[in-house]
Amino acid sequence: MSTSWNGAGGLELVTDPASVDAAAELGRGISLLRDVADGKRPPTLRLYRPSPTVAFGQRDARLPGFVDAGRAAADSGFAPLVRRAGGRAAAYHRGCLVIDHIEPAPDAVAGTHLRFAAFGNFFADVLAAVGIDAHVGEVPGEYCPGEFSVHGRRNGVPAIKLVGTAQRVIAGAWLFSSVVVVEDSRPLRSVLTDVYAALGLGWEPATAGAAEDLVPGVTVDAVQDALLAAYAAVLDLHAAPAEVASRPS
Template sequence: MTLWNPESDAALDFLFEEPSGDPVADLGRGLDLLRQVQRGERPGLLRFYRPDPTLAFGQRDVRMAGYEQAVAASTAHGFAPVVRKAGGRAAAYHRGTLIVDHIEPHSEAILGHQRRFEVFGELYAQALRQLGVQARVGAIPGEYCPGDFSVHGLPTELSRSAVPVKLVGTAQRVIAGAWLFSSVFVIEDSAPIRAVLDAVYQAMDLEMDPSTAGAADDMVPGVNVEDFIDALLSEYRQHTTVNELV
């Protein structure tokens, strides 16, 4: 029995994929894998990728009066606008971030919905702590795409930010027989993300404090995506077997 799936202690396959050049296809790839796991064509898996600059809008954003202006602002900042089926408000990511899709079969996938937010939030915070980030789980005032289980970093004397910043946003997609837990980790180069989010949220007239949009390397200078991948896989391997596919 694993922390996140009480039905199973099965190993996870691990895929590291390069972005395809099509942000819509990269987003849809997670849902394709979810269907494959649901049908029994694949075992549970972890998919990691470092995306091209993308602004992922939530379903509610599409209905906002300023949505078209927000799309234009995203494009002007060099972030491709897409609409995701899971999650809340707009979130931005680029090559300095890591997206993790964790997908597993489960006969009653909806039952563990809330528990997964709690378990993965703490797992992710612990991976960041390995790198010296003072990571905590919980919402911070004014954060973009707010959530009760956001992972944020607290400033220290070494930090470039004087306020807590959001570092990880999470979302779920649950279907009959399987679930997808998708997470965005902001590790490097927060300035473009902060700028595009500020413009997009202003266009939709949504409250957001730009100072909450940061990266792990704002908290601990020198942290990079490669080191974080190693730390996150280390955390996973404390709870299950991870089989890297070649």
């Protein structure tokens, strides 16, 4: 994966505290992206455990059932938001880990496809480190389908999507955002079932799951530790100043 990164000066690690403001969580990534593009901060790796959210794609917002889908999400305790990057609706909560990798680039559009492939393989390796038989590729019927989704397998269990990825590029920088679903898949599967029904989109609920469904006992902490170890193995990773890391969104 390092061949798709700038990575010359390493990455500054920002670990955001828990929040109850899903919109601010989503918006903070864009704010960091702009700061990196403007040279106000170095290349950044941001980690956080999101509040319950259903992030709709731009195409979802144009469907007749969008209002009902948003209501269904809210009724299940998930904040309905429309994100600027990515495809169809995706759901996440505190049992997930969100990773925003942000780097400056003179031509941020160049390398988009390579980044999808490289990050997909990287996250498959991270999940393998916690005992999951992980692979890159779209699972037939998965929610928010993508060519470079990361899925997990176990004998006798259909493949389930574990990592969804998206990119946003602006002049001068790119943001690669990934959601790893680790714990407590039941509420995610339930809200996605209601949301996709309202949107009129077909999918297979059995494709929605979490890492712990395949390896009982695996935790968000364990996945985060494996992720940071994988990053540290390929580049310099240094913590952001405390006042930056803990700044409210």
